[in-house]
Each structure stands twice: as C-alpha cells, then as structure tokens.
Amino acid sequence: MKYSIFSLARAALSGHKTWKPTWRDAAPKDRYDVVIIGGGGHGLATAWFLASEFGIRNVAVLEKGWIGSGNAGRNTTIIRSNYGLPGNTGFYELSMKLWERMEQDLNYNAMVSQRGVINLYHSDAQRDAFARRGNTMRINGIDADLLDQAALRKLMPFLNFDNARFPVQGGLLQRRGGTARHDAVVWGYAHAASELGVDIIQNCEVTGFVRDANGKVTGVETSRGKIGTGKVGMAVAGSSSRVAAMAGLRLPIESHVLQAFVSEAIKPLLPNVMTFGAGHFYVSQSDKGGLVFGGDIDGYNSYAQRGNLPVVEDVCEGGMALIPMIGRVRLLRQWGGIMDMSMDGSPIIDKSPVEGLYLNAGWCYGGFKATPGSGFVFAHLIAQDQSHKEAARFRLDRFRRGAMIDEKGQGAQPNLH
C-alpha cells in the first residue's frame, strides 16, 4: 500500500482498523536469483536496490531472527559523512545523499533529521587536524564548518568549556549530518522491497553453503530447508566470521561488543549530535526526549551482546566531564551489540574467494550511517560483478596489498579502532 496524508486520514476515519502489514512475511521458495543472508538494514537495503535499480526482483532476504533484531535496532542512529580518507569520503557522501532522498524513494517515514553533527576539539593541534578533515570534505563537495568557541557557546551554552583537562575550543560541524529512526529504516526498506516482490524470510538461519564440484556456491542450507541460487550476498555484520567459516573462509575481522545507553526522557536539550572523542563520549537526543549516548567498544572479543561496567563508568564520566548537568538525569536502559571490527577500521564489500559468494562485512561501529550506501554498492557488486566506483577500495585483498584505509592510524589491532 502507498502511504500518504490521504491514507492516514482514511485509516484515521475508520479507527485505524484498515492498516495492512507494512511488508509481506514470506515462506522460502526453492530457488532465487539472489539470496541475501541477513535481514538487517544493509541486507534489506541491498535487496531493495537489487529490485529497484538493477532489475533483479527474484530475491530472498534470510534472517535468522526477526528483521532488525541485530545491530539495526541497537545503534545510536547517527548519520554523517565526515570522513577524511580516500575511499571513505566518497562512499559515505554517496550514503548521505541516499539518506536525503530515502523517505521519498521508499514511501516511508524514516524520520531523517539533519540536525548537524559536531566533533569537539580541545587543542590547537586537534583544531588543525579537524580543519584538515573539513577541507578534505569540502573539496569533495561535502559540507563542513569549523566553529570556534564563541560560535559553539551560542549553540550549546551548557558545555563545560573550561574543563581543566579538555577545554572545549570549538568543533567541526557537518550540518547535513544528524539522525534517523533506526527501526523505521529497516521497516522502510522491507516495505519497499516487499512491494517489488522481494521475499523477506524470518526465523530462517543459514546453516551451510551448497557448492558444486568446482566450489561454486549453488545454494544455501537453512533451518527452513535448502534454497537454490547462483549468488549469495552476506550482510551479517557481527557474525561475518561465523558465516564465512561455513564456506571455509577466514576473515580479517574480530567481533567486539559496543555498548549504548539511553536516559529517561527530558525536554529538548541537545540541538545536535555531539561527539567528545577525547573523552570517549557522544550523544544526541531522540525525538522521545531520551539522551542516546555511547563511547568506545569494550575492547575484548565478544559475541555476547552485552558489555561490562568499566566502559559504563568511562562513558558516564565522559558525559559528566562535558555536560555536568546530565548527572541529574537517570539512566533508563543500556545494551550491547556485536561489532564486525576489521583490521583497519573500514568495511569490506567485495567478491569472496568462493565463486558466487559476496561479502559485505567489517563495518566496525559505523554501519548504520552506511546503510543506504552499503545496500546500493553491494547490489551493484552482486548485479554487475564489479565494484561500484565509490566502493572500489573496500577490497578484501587490501590488507595483503598494504592498501589499508585506516582513519585512526591504529594498525591491525581491531580493539583500538
């Protein structure tokens, strides 16, 4: 069905009893042209772009739980394209441009809110580094503004500008950055993909790959039976190593836990998304009023979807150091998600060494903002068997070639990215 002000009015007049399910909960068929493993944002976006941009509609999305039950529903909903390295800069801007038209494309309200993302700086050296990043963004056609302290005081007068350790000198602002409603992104892609004939199959866990004598993938074994296909796309960040292992692959990835937090709802306080990198804290305010915040990954391998208290303490200390008044706000909930931490902090979107198996992995803790861009370039790769130009550097063999995309400069130590 098509959503509009008229459909809303019609449903309202009938007491909201006429709404149909947003998308079709399908049962698996014997065979598809393309099977996507993983019914999160990236998997569903890939299916939608395959159907809408590349004309491949005989597609299944297999999800072991329910759609959006993994990291799509566990992130802190931030969208931005303020990256500094070739490979990342163009890709994340492609994604940002797709965010800007997503709701019209999908006919679904994803509550995309371009309220601005500010990265704070605390020293002359950090200001220079941010100025450089801002300039990199601007020569690539991305908006960036370097704010001094006076400008920042107008926007956020409540910051602890005179913190003894990290005095706030200013910030790098991307006005087009902001937030989006994460569940609605999943539902929107599911809605639009389903309308084009994509089968979304839940409670269907992939248990193995079916391969012919040459090793080519010819299907997948699942908890709901065997499904034949010539092309399998894997979008299972957090579990990439486990799924790839079924095809005999080892990946340059470790799974780590990242925690996120939300406070009780308060009146409008934060106008932007704000990151305090020096203090391992970032925060925005949801439309419900809760402060949504987080910090660093816990730092040890984990598949547990829950973290430990030292990071809770560290994040809350960061928040208190920057915005002392939030000490009076009560913490409402806290949770964890599994991050696909790659060896250089950047993603992998590439064909795998196994013919017919395509990889979309290694999103670290930055996968949400990439959702539409990831879906688009992954669909491009699957449909045309070659990388989209904005994803041409996200190759699996870049580690072997020494062509890392390491924004943080940490080297092959995933828990430090």
Add this chain to the structure above:
Amino acid sequence: MRIVCPFCGERELGEYTYLGDAKPQRPAADAGEDAVYDYVYLRDNIAGVMSEHWYHGGGCRAWLKVTRNTLTHEISAVEPTAGAGAAKVGV
C-alpha cells in the same frame, strides 16, 4: 567480568588491557608473505572458548593467558605467560 590474576587475586576488568587471540604465532623470519599476512591479519574470531592474552597493567604488570568463552564471558582458566611478544614466538 573479573579476572583472577595468579599474582594479585580477583581484580576488576579496568585494571587489564586486552591484546587478543593467543593462538597466532609469529612466523619465522624466512617464512613467506602468505604466512605473515595470515599472522598479522586473519583471525579465527572464535565464538566459544578462546585462549587470549591480557596484560595486568593496573596491578602486577604481568602478561596473562586467559581462557574465556566469547559467547558468555565466562573465564575458565588464567595462567601467567612469558609476555605477549615471547609467547607469540613460542618461548
């Protein structure tokens, strides 16, 4: 998660620093590029019981080999090790 250091006793996680999987062994100096690539970049990324290196920087500064389940965070063994560098070359 608390780790029972064999020298200091049970201590909170904040005292420790994580290095990672204890399995990769540094290849010999004349090993080929494939072996080095494998050692530096590829990981088993085990979902289950894993042996790993931790450093007790907030205590005795000893390197420890911790056997831990990555699905539950349950720790089943902690033993001193010769330092991550030494351990990785099999000393």
